[in-house]
Amino acid sequence: xxxxxxxxxxxxxxxxxxxxxxxxxxxxxxxxxxxxxxxxxxxxxxxxxxxxxxxxxxxxxxxxxxxxxxxxxxxxxxxxxxxxxxxxxxxxxxxxxxxxxxxxxxxxxxxxxxxxxxxxxxxxxxxxxxxxxxxxxxxxxxxxxxxxxxxxxxxxxxxxxxxxxxxxxxxxxxxxxxxxxxxxxxxxxxxxxxxxxxxxxxxxxxxxxxxxxxxxxxxxxxxxxxxxxxxxxxxxxxxxxxxxxxxxxxxxxxx
Numbered sequence: 001x002x003x004x005x006x007x008x009x010x011x012x013x014x015x016x017x018x019x020x021x022x023x024x025x026x027x028x029x030x031x032x033x034x035x036x037x038x039x040x041x042x043x044x045x046x047x048x049x050x051x052x053x054x055x056x057x058x059x060x061x062x063x064x065x066x067x068x069x070x071x072x073x074x075x076x077x078x079x080x081x082x083x084x085x086x087x088x089x090x091x092x093x094x095x096x097x098x099x100x101x102x103x104x105x106x107x108x109x110x111x112x113x114x115x116x117x118x119x120x121x122x123x124x125x126x127x128x129x130x131x132x133x134x135x136x137x138x139x140x141x142x143x144x145x146x147x148x149x150x151x152x153x154x155x156x157x158x159x160x161x162x163x164x165x166x167x168x169x170x171x172x173x174x175x176x177x178x179x180x181x182x183x184x185x186x187x188x189x190x191x192x193x194x195x196x197x198x199x200x201x202x203x204x205x206x207x208x209x210x211x212x213x214x215x216x217x218x219x220x221x222x223x224x225x226x227x228x229x230x231x232x233x234x235x236x237x238x239x240x241x242x243x244x245x246x247x248x249x250x251x252x253x254x255x
Contacts, residue, residue, distance in 0.1 A: 025138065025215055026206040028071075029096035030199050035072050036100075037197040043180055044242050048133070048162060049074060051241070055160060055250065056082040062128030066091060066152055068118050069135025073101030073111075079131065080108040089127075093117045118148050125154045133162040134246065138210075142217040146231035153253040159233060161249045162241065165219045168208045169245075174201060176243070221247055 039045050052075055061083045067076045070090040079088055088111045092098040098115050105111055114121070118139060130153055139145045149159055181190035194201075210216040219227070224247050225238060233251035241248045 025210050026203045028094035028203075031203040032072060032094065032096035032100050034197045034199040035097070036074070037193065037200060039074050041181060041193055041197075042177060048241060049078060051248070052131075052160065053078050053082070059129070059158060062086050064127045065089070065129045065131065066121075066123075066127045068130060068132040068149065069093075069139075070101060070131070071097045071135070073105045075131050075133055076101065076111060077105055077108070079129075080105065080111060084110060086110060087112070089114060091116050091118065091121055118145050121148070121152060123152050125151075127152050127157055128154060129158045129160065131160045133160075134164055136161065136163045137165070137217045138207075143227050143230070146227055146233075150231045150233060150253055155253055155255040157253045159249070159251040159253065161228070161251065162246055163219075163224060164207075164242070164246050165221070165224060166245045167211050167218060168204055170201065170204050170208055173204065219247070224249065
């Protein structure tokens, strides 16, 4: 089952309502053009994707996969390669992110694109695997959104969740990435990549400001584990990742 265009359903939330919910937030459309610099040049991001590649080799092929807040489709791409016979539904509310995903993943015919927020996905018990990477923290009422993730999954289905939990130290990340880039590409190469990815730094600063103002969810390892358990998941594995800034949880929906 495939689609070359995104599908969009009416959303009950008006722009004014969104502004009230999130007075400070990142501009994901501006982020979209430079987002894949993360996957190309950030070793920590590469490690996250490798971890997911390793995970998909441990499970039976799912019939239906949802990638929630799928962005430019990096995790959808891994799933599409690993499970070419699965139906994959990429859910992404930002139009520029989803356009970037469609362009990058055009060779895969088992992906359907939905320009939706998670809370507007109507499916119940449809998925064998739900992926949600660095998206939950930016959603309004994150605890309730975990219940939405559970609703989409069939009993016993997998949730592969990575979420940014701690305040983003933009200066520390900039220093880390510049050091890595300089080591691999030299000073001039590092400066060129930094210039190309300047929108990433700008939006990371916006994420930090949103975290500080409470628009984006921050949590400890214990707090996210408690929220996930309350949403009727069993936690199979949990660890701090992404330089201890994020939490990785592999879960199964309670039967």
